[in-house]
Structure formats: C-alpha cells, structure tokens
Amino acid sequence: MRASLIQIAVNEDETVEARRVRAAALVREQAGADLVVLPELWTTGAFAYEEFDAAAEPLRGPTYEAMAKAAGDAGVWLHAGSVPERDPGGRIYNTSLLFSPAGDLAASYRKIHRFGFDKGEAVLMGAGREPVTVRLPETTLGVATCYDLRFPELFRSLVDAGAEILVVPAGWPERRRSHWTLLAQARAVENQAFVLACGTAGAHAGVPQAGHSIVVDPWGEVLAEAGADEEVLTVEFDPVRVARTREQFPALKDRVLGLDPPRG
Numbered sequence: 384m385r386a387s388l389i390q391i392a393v394n395e396d397e398t399v400e401a402r403r404v405r406a407a408a409l410v411r412e413q414a415g416a417d418l419v420v421l422p423e424l425w426t427t428g429a430f431a432y433e434e435f436d437a438a439a440e441p442l443r444g445p446t447y448e449a450m451a452k453a454a455g456d457a458g459v460w461l462h463a464g465s466v467p468e469r470d471p472g473g474r475i476y477n478t479s480l481l482f483s484p485a486g487d488l489a490a491s492y493r494k495i496h497r498f499g500f501d502k503g504e505a506v507l508m509g510a511g512r513e514p515v516t517v518r519l520p521e522t523t524l525g526v527a528t529c530y531d532l533r534f535p536e537l538f539r540s541l542v543d544a545g546a547e548i549l550v551v552p553a554g555w556p557e558r559r560r561s562h563w564t565l566l567a568q569a570r571a572v573e574n575q576a577f578v579l580a581c582g583t584a585g586a587h588a589g590v591p592q593a594g595h596s597i598v599v600d601p602w603g604e605v606l607a608e609a610g611a612d613e614e615v616l617t618v619e620f621d622p623v624r625v626a627r628t629r630e631q632f633p634a635l636k637d638r639v640l641g642l643d644p645p646r647g
C-alpha cells in the first residue's frame with residue numbers, strides 16, 4: 384500500500400480559495416498512491432479561531448466539491464483532512480471528509496475531543512460523538528483528529544471495530560512537537576496498528592506549526608517522518624503486518640476488561 388501525506392503549509396498570505404486549489408492539485412499529483420491524507424482544518428488553520436465562522440461551510444460545500452473531484456481524478460482513497468462544517472442548525476464542527484477513488488463520500492467524522500479548554504475550538508465548535516472506521520478493499524482505517532491523539536480509549540474503540548490503520552490529521556503546534564511524535568508511536572505500539580499522522584507546516588494566528596508528519600508501523604518503528612516545511616511524505620507498507628504483529632506478540636488478547644473500581 385502506498386500512502387502520501389500532504390503536509391500543506393497554512394500561512395496567512397494565502398487565501399482559503401487559493402489553498403483549496405493548491406491542495407486539490409497536490410492530491411491529483413498523488414495518482415498511483417492508494418491513500419492520500421491532508422491535515423486538520425487546512426483551509427483556515429486549526430488555530431485561526433476568528434476565521435472559523437466566516438469559513439464554515441456545509442458538509443457538501445466547496446471543500447467537499449474540490450476534494451471529491453480531486454480524489455476521483457487521482458483515483459485514490461482520500462482522507463481530505465477536516466473542514467469547519469456548519470450543520471443545518473448553524474452549529475460548527477471540526478469535520479473530516481473521506482472519499483473513495485470514485486470521488487464518492489465514504490465517511491465523515493466530527494472531531495470528538497475539542498482543543499482549547501475554555502476557549503478556541505472547545506467553545507466555538509460542537510463535539511462529535513461517533514468514532515468512525517472506513518473499510519478499504521485490503522484493510523480498515525480508523526480516524527481521529529489532532530487533540531484526539533491524547534485519548535487512547537478512542538483509539539481502542541477504533542481497533543475494536545477492526546481498524547488496522549489509524550489516520551490522524553492534525554494542526555499540531557511546534558511547541559508540543561515532542562508529544563506529537565511520542566503519542567503517534569504510543570498509539571501504534573499499544574494498538575499494534577499503523578499510525579499515519581499528517582500535520583500542517585507554516586504558521587497562522589501566531590502559532591508555528593510542528594510539521595513532522597509521521598508514519599509509524601505496528602511495532603512502533605518510524606517508517607517515515609517529514610521535516611518542518613511543506614512536504615509530501617510518501618511511504619509504502621503492507622497492512623498484513625498488523626495481523627502478523629498481533630499474532631506474533633498477542634498483547635491485545637491479554638486485555639482485562641471490566642475491572643473493579645480502584646480501592647483506597
């Protein structure tokens with residue numbers, strides 16, 4: 384399986400529309416890949432809180448249209464990253480869009496864990512409730528978005544639903560880059576799954592982005608890692624390695640569920 388992670392730069396000197404056109408062209412250039420991944424909120428930038436309202440679009444809005452066409456033109460499975468989605472009631476969600484190689488919507492996922500504590504995304508956006516997996520011909524993807532990476536129980540639920548490849552678009556800040564790398568490896572090791580984590584480059588709203596998109600195998604080894612700047616990270620791997628790793632080192636089978644509450 385060949386995957387391309389498009390670590391696009393999100394800078395304020397480019398309009399949303401210009402970046403959308405550029406992202407679609409970058410997706411088309413990946414024809415021949417099986418899976419292409421874009422980062423979180425790459426139209427506005429994950430920290431451009433003041434832009435969310437103006438840039439919010441319906442699920443089937445301009446980003447949907449551009450990405451559906453690009454996936455179909457390239458003939459790839461496309462995780463198109465996330466957009467600020469405005470639902471019919473006016474609420475905004477951080478929603479990921481996934482397309483099949485025919486350009487059809489295969490799934491959408493509303494980010495469950497919103498970042499910002501008592502400000503930013505956490506107050507401006509609604510929270511998703513439903514973990515999402517997507518069945519591909521040879522494997523199953525489980526999806527999560529940025530801050531979700533800190534919540535292992537979400538990833539366990541994806542693995543329980545059959546996920547072998549965990550795809551994590553993000554807009555992770557440079558300031559916590561060490562957490563990004565560490566958590567991507569931890570989610571891969573504990574779930575014995577591939578992790579494909581695609582971040583943004585550049586800087587917006589005064590927040591330099593970490594870049595360093597990363598692909599980790601089910602043994603926790605880093606297969607590929609991007610630098611800080613805009614880059615397409617391409618990697619080949621065999622999803623069968625997930626089943627092999629889980630057979631050869633069957634730690635997932637040793638889970639003890641439904642423990643008593645702690646005493647003390």
Ligand SMILES: O=C(O)CCC(=O)C(=O)O
Nearest residue numbers: 429498529530554555559
């Ligand atoms: O958890 C972090 O450190 C970064 C999270 C984040 O930036 C986000 O979810 O948008």
